[in-house]
Amino acid sequence: MTLLAVDELRVRVATEVQPLQIVDGVSYAVGEGRIFGIAGESGSGKTVSVLALMGLLPHGATVTGSARFEGNDLVSMPPARLREVCGREIGLVFQDPLTSFHPMLSVGRQLTEHVRHHYGTSRADARGRAVALLEEVRIPDPETALERYPHEFSGGMRQRIAIAGALMCEPRLLIADEPTTALDVTVQAGILRLIDRLRRDRSLSVILITHDLGVMSALADDLAIFYGGRIVEDGPAEELLASPRHPYTRALLEALPHPETARGAPLHGIPGAPAQPGSLPSGCVFHPRCAYAIEACSTEVPELRRIGERGLACPVDPFAP
Amino acid sequence: MSSAPIAIPEEAAVRRRRAKGLLSQPLAVVGLVIAVGWLLVASFAPLIAPYDPLAQDFALTQAPSSEHLFGTDELGRDVLSRVIYGSRLSLPLAILLVALATALGSLLGAMAGYFRSWVDPVVMRTTDLVFAFPAIILAMVVTASLGPNIRNAVLAIVIVAWPSYARVVRGLVLSIGDTEFVHASRLLGSSSRRTLLHDVLPNLAGPVVVLATLDLANAILLLAGLSFLGLGAQPPDPEWGSMVAVGTQYFQYWWMGTFPGLAIFSAVLAFNFLGDSLRDRLDPRGVSRSKHQGVA
Amino acid sequence: MVLAIGITFVAFVLTQLVPGDPALSALGPVTSADPEAVAAYHEHWGMDKPLPVQYGTYLWNLVQGDLGVSQLSHQPVLDDLRHAIPATMELAFLSITFAIAVGVPLGVIAAMRQNRASDHALRVVSLAGISMPTFWLALLALYIFFFRLDWFPGGGRLDPGTTPPTEVTGLYTIDAVLHGQFSLAWDALHHLILPALVLAAFNVSLITRYTRSAILEVIHDDYVRAARAKGLPERTVVIRHVLRAALPSVVTVIGLVFANVLTGAVLVENIFAWPGIGQYAYQASLELDLPAIMGVSLFVAVVYVTVNFVVDVLYGVIDPRLRLT
Numbered sequence: 001m002t003l004l005a006v007d008e009l010r011v012r013v014a015t016e017v018q019p020l021q022i023v024d025g026v027s028y029a030v031g032e033g034r035i036f037g038i039a040g041e042s043g044s045g046k047t048v049s050v051l052a053l054m055g056l057l058p059h060g061a062t063v064t065g066s067a068r069f070e071g072n073d074l075v076s077m078p079p080a081r082l083r084e085v086c087g088r089e090i091g092l093v094f095q096d097p098l099t100s101f102h103p104m105l106s107v108g109r110q111l112t113e114h115v116r117h118h119y120g121t122s123r124a125d126a127r128g129r130a131v132a133l134l135e136e137v138r139i140p141d142p143e144t145a146l147e148r149y150p151h152e153f154s155g156g157m158r159q160r161i162a163i164a165g166a167l168m169c170e171p172r173l174l175i176a177d178e179p180t181t182a183l184d185v186t187v188q189a190g191i192l193r194l195i196d197r198l199r200r201d202r203s204l205s206v207i208l209i210t211h212d213l214g215v216m217s218a219l220a221d222d223l224a225i226f227y228g229g230r231i232v233e234d235g236p237a238e239e240l241l242a243s244p245r246h247p248y249t250r251a252l253l254e255a256l257p258h259p260e261t262a263r264g265a266p267l268h269g270i271p272g273a274p275a276q277p278g279s280l281p282s283g284c285v286f287h288p289r290c291a292y293a294i295e296a297c298s299t300e301v302p303e304l305r306r307i308g309e310r311g312l313a314c315p316v317d318p319f320a321p
Numbered sequence: 322m323s324s325a326p327i328a329i330p331e332e333a334a335v336r337r338r339r340a341k342g343l344l345s346q347p348l349a350v351v352g353l354v355i356a357v358g359w360l361l362v363a364s365f366a367p368l369i370a371p372y373d374p375l376a377q378d379f380a381l382t383q384a385p386s387s388e389h390l391f392g393t394d395e396l397g398r399d400v401l402s403r404v405i406y407g408s409r410l411s412l413p414l415a416i417l418l419v420a421l422a423t424a425l426g427s428l429l430g431a432m433a434g435y436f437r438s439w440v441d442p443v444v445m446r447t448t449d450l451v452f453a454f455p456a457i458i459l460a461m462v463v464t465a466s467l468g469p470n471i472r473n474a475v476l477a478i479v480i481v482a483w484p485s486y487a488r489v490v491r492g493l494v495l496s497i498g499d500t501e502f503v504h505a506s507r508l509l510g511s512s513s514r515r516t517l518l519h520d521v522l523p524n525l526a527g528p529v530v531v532l533a534t535l536d537l538a539n540a541i542l543l544l545a546g547l548s549f550l551g552l553g554a555q556p557p558d559p560e561w562g563s564m565v566a567v568g569t570q571y572f573q574y575w576w577m578g579t580f581p582g583l584a585i586f587s588a589v590l591a592f593n594f595l596g597d598s599l600r601d602r603l604d605p606r607g608v609s610r611s612k613h614q615g616v617a
Numbered sequence: 618m619v620l621a622i623g624i625t626f627v628a629f630v631l632t633q634l635v636p637g638d639p640a641l642s643a644l645g646p647v648t649s650a651d652p653e654a655v656a657a658y659h660e661h662w663g664m665d666k667p668l669p670v671q672y673g674t675y676l677w678n679l680v681q682g683d684l685g686v687s688q689l690s691h692q693p694v695l696d697d698l699r700h701a702i703p704a705t706m707e708l709a710f711l712s713i714t715f716a717i718a719v720g721v722p723l724g725v726i727a728a729m730r731q732n733r734a735s736d737h738a739l740r741v742v743s744l745a746g747i748s749m750p751t752f753w754l755a756l757l758a759l760y761i762f763f764f765r766l767d768w769f770p771g772g773g774r775l776d777p778g779t780t781p782p783t784e785v786t787g788l789y790t791i792d793a794v795l796h797g798q799f800s801l802a803w804d805a806l807h808h809l810i811l812p813a814l815v816l817a818a819f820n821v822s823l824i825t826r827y828t829r830s831a832i833l834e835v836i837h838d839d840y841v842r843a844a845r846a847k848g849l850p851e852r853t854v855v856i857r858h859v860l861r862a863a864l865p866s867v868v869t870v871i872g873l874v875f876a877n878v879l880t881g882a883v884l885v886e887n888i889f890a891w892p893g894i895g896q897y898a899y900q901a902s903l904e905l906d907l908p909a910i911m912g913v914s915l916f917v918a919v920v921y922v923t924v925n926f927v928v929d930v931l932y933g934v935i936d937p938r939l940r941l942t
C-alpha cells in the first residue's frame with residue numbers, strides 16, 4: 001500500500017536576482033511500513049523537497065505538482081489544514097539536535113505541546129505518554145528528563161528525544177532529515193537501529209534523507225538518488241546499490257571507502273563541484289562532471305525511464321547489464 | 322547543509338541591495354533630499370528669508386497669512402525667517418560637535434584597543450560612567466556649571482557623545498587586531514603606527530560613518546533640548562529649541578512652537594533616514610548599534 | 618557599587634568646575650552683599666576645606682543617609698527626593714508599560730512581515746518616532762488635547778486645590794485606590810495619561826525596532842521550523858517560540874528604555890509642570906544647587922545599578938542556560 005505518492009513536485013524560490021528552481025519535477029512513492037531513502041549531495045534539493053510537502057518553506061517559495069498522503073493532496077491543501085494534518089500524521093526529525101530544540105523551553109513542554117493541541121490530551125496524559133516514549137527511545141529516568149532543558153542532554157540523547165517528540169502524535173510517516181550527520185559515529189548506529197526498530201514495532205513509514213550511502217544500504221527499502229533537484233535513479237535499495245546504472249550513483253559509490261578495497265588503493269572523488277541551484281547546467285545537470293556524457297546530454301533533459309522496478313534518467317546507460 | 326538552498330533568497334537580496342547602491346533606497350533619497358535642502362537653506366538664509374529674523378516691526382502674534390507664512394511671534398518677529406535662520410545655528414553646530422566627538426572618541430577608542438594595558442580600563446570605565454547618566458541630565462549639569470550659552474552646550478554634548486565612538490572603535494580595533502592580515506603585516510615588520518593607519522583604520526570607516534550620521538540626528542535633538550531648557554542659545558538668537566520653548570508659553574498661538582518644532586523634526590528625520598539606510602550598506606554586522614540612547 | 622561611587626565623584630568634580638559662587642545664588646542679592654553671611658555659608662557647607670575633604674565628608678554623610686540640605690528649597694535633599702521620585706516613577710511606569718504594550722507587538726508584526734509593505738511602513742513610523750523632539754510632541758499634545766479639545770488637564774499631578782491622598786507608596790493613583798478614593802484616583806490617572814503617552818512615543822519606536830531585529834535573528838532557527846512542523850498554530854509558534862527566544866534582547870532594550878524615560882522626564886515634566894525628579898534636576902542645575910545635583914546623580918546611579926541588576930536576573934529567568942545549577 002502506498003502511503004505517500006509524490007508526483008512531479010517542483011519548488012521554485014523567487015529571489016530578487018532570478019527565480020531558482022530548487023526541485024525540478026520529482027516523483028516517488030513511499031509504501032506503508034517501508035523506509036524510503038533519499039540520497040544526494042548538499043544542494044541537490046532533497047531537504048527542500050520534503051519541507052515543501054509539509055509547507056515549511058519560507059515565504060516566496062512556490063510549490064507545484066501533487067503529493068497524495070492517504071489520498072489527500074498536501075500541495076493544494078489550505079495552509080491551516082496542512083499544518084494540522086502534518087502535525088498529527090507526519091513526524092519530522094531534523095539534522096541537528098542542538099538547534100532543533102527551543103533552548104528556553106523544557107523538554108516536557110516541547111514533547112507534549114503538540115499532542116495537547118491536536119488531541120486535547122490532558123497535561124497528565126500527555127506527560128505519561130512522553131514518559132513511555134522516552135523509555136522506548138532509551139532515555140534514562142524519563143520522569144525527571146521532562147523537567148530538564150535541552151542543553152542538559154548530549155547530542156545523541158537529544159536526537160532520541162527529538163524522535164520521541166516526532167512520534168508523540170502517533171504519525172503514519174516519519175521524515176528524518178540527516179538524523180545522524182551531526183552525531184558521533186558511535187552514536188549514529190544507535191539512532192539508526194532505533195529508527196529501524198520503531199518502524200517494525202509501529203509499522204511506521206519513514207523517509208530517510210542522507211548523503212551517506214552506507215546508511216542507506218543498511219536501512220532503506222527503496223532509494224532515490226537526487227542530483228540538481230531531480231531524481232537521477234531510483235529503485236529497491238539493495239538492487240540499486242548492488243548494480244548502480246547512473247554514472248552519478250556509481251561515482252557516489254566509488255567515493256565510499258569500502259572494506260573490500262585493497263589497502264592503499266586510492267579513493268575516487270567525483271571531479272567538479274556539485275550543481276547548485278542558480279547555476280544549473282542545461283540538459284542533464286550531471287553532464288559537466290560525467291565521464292560518459294554524449295553531445296545530447298548537454299541539450300536534452302533525460303527522462304526517468306522505468307526499467308522494471310527501477311528508474312534511470314540516463315540515455316547513455318553505460319552500465320546496462 | 323540541509324538549509325543552504327533556503328538561505329539563498331536572503332543572501333541574494335542583500336547582495337542585490339548593495340549592488341543597487343544607496344540611491345535606490347527610497348528612505349535614503351528622502352533623507353538626502355531633506356538634509357541637502359536644509360544645508361542649502363542654511364547657506365542662503367539671507368537670500369531666502371523674507372524678513373530680518375530679529376526685526377520686531379510687525380504686529381505681535383499674527384496667525385499665518387500670505388505676508389507671514391508661519392505667522393509672527395510674541396515680539397512681532399517673522400517666524401518663517403527665524404526658522405530659516407535657525408538652521409544656521411543648529412546644523413553647523415551639530416556637524417561641528419559630531420566631528421569633535423568622532424575625533425575624540427575614535428582616538429581614545431583606538432588607543433584603548435591598540436595599546437590595551439592601562440589605557441583600556443581607564444577609557445572604558447570612563448565611558449561606563451558617562452553612559453550611566455541619562456544624556457540630557459549630564460549635559461544639563463555640565464552646561465549649567467560652565468554657564469548657559471550655546472558654546473558650552475556644544476561642549477557638553479561632545480562630552481556626552483564621544484563614548485559611543487570610543488566603544489565601537491575599540492571593539493573593532495580589538496577584533497581587527499586579531500585577524501590574520503594584521504598579524505601578517507606585523508610579522509612583515511610594519512611599525513605599530515603604520516599598522517594602525519593602513520590596516521586597522523580603513524576597516525573602521527563604515528561603522529563610524531553610520532554612527533556619526535545617526536549621531537547628527539541625536540546632536541540636533543539634544544542641542545534643541547538644551548536650548549529649550551534655556552541652557553543653550555540665548556535670546557534673541559533664532560534657535561529652534563528656544564523658539565519651541567517660547568511657544569509653550571503662548572500655546573494658543575500654535576504657529577510659534579509648531580513650525581520650529583517641525584524644522585527640528587524634519588532635520589532629525591533626514592539624518593535618521595540616512596543613517597538607517599547607510600547601516601544596511603556599510604555596517605551589516607550592526608557594530609554601530611552600540612547604544613542608541615534617547616536624547617530629547 | 619564602584620559605579621555608584623564613580624557617579625558621585627563625577628557629579629562632585631562637575632560641581633567644582635562651577636565658576637560662580639553658589640553662596641551668592643543661594644543667599645540672594647541682599648544677603649550676599651554681606652561678606653560675613655557669605656563666609657558663614659561657606660563654613661556651613663565645608664567649602665573652606667580642601668576638595669578631598671569635602672568629597673570625603675559628602676560620602677560619609679551619604680552613608681549615614683544624609684544627602685545634605687538643598688540650597689534652593691532649604692529642605693533636606695532626601696526629603697525633596699522622597700517627593701520627586703514617586704512622581705517620576707508613577708509617570709515612568711505608566712509610560713513604559715504603554716511603550717512595551719505597543720512596541721513589542723509592532724516589532725513582532727514588522728518582523729513577521731519582513732520586507733513587505735507593513736514592515737516598511739513601520740520602519741518609517743518608528744524612525745519618525747525617534748526623530749520627534751519630545752518637548753515639541755508635548756507642546757502639540759497640550760495644544761490639541763488640552764487647549765482645543767479639553768480632554769485632558771494641562772499639567773500637574775492633580776486638579777488645583779485637590780488634596781493628595783495620604784502617602785503610602787507616593788504614587789497618587791495607587792494611594793488613592795488604597796484609600797478607596799476612586800474619584801481622586803481617576804483625577805490622578807487623568808493627569809498622568811497625556812505626559813505618559815508623550816514620554817512613550819520615543820520608546821515605542823525604540824522597542825519596535827529592537828524587537829523586530831531580535832525576532833529576525835531567531836526566526837529562521839531550526840526550532841521555529843520544528844514548532845511549525847509539529848502543527849502548532851501560527852499564534853503559538855510566534856508567541857511561545859519566536860518571541861520567547863527573542864525575549865532576552867527585548868529585556869535589554871527595556872533596560873535602555875529606563876534611561877530614556879529619565880531623559881525624557883526632564884523635558885516632559887518641565888512642560889507638564891510635573892513635580893518629579895526631572896524638574897528637580899533642572900531646577901538644581903539652573904541654580905547650581907550642589908547637594909541637590911549630587912542627590913539626583915545618586916538617584917540616577919541607583920536606578921542604573923538596579924535596572925542592570927534586574928535585567929541580569931531576568932536573563933536567568935528567561936534563559937535556563939544562564940541559570941546557575
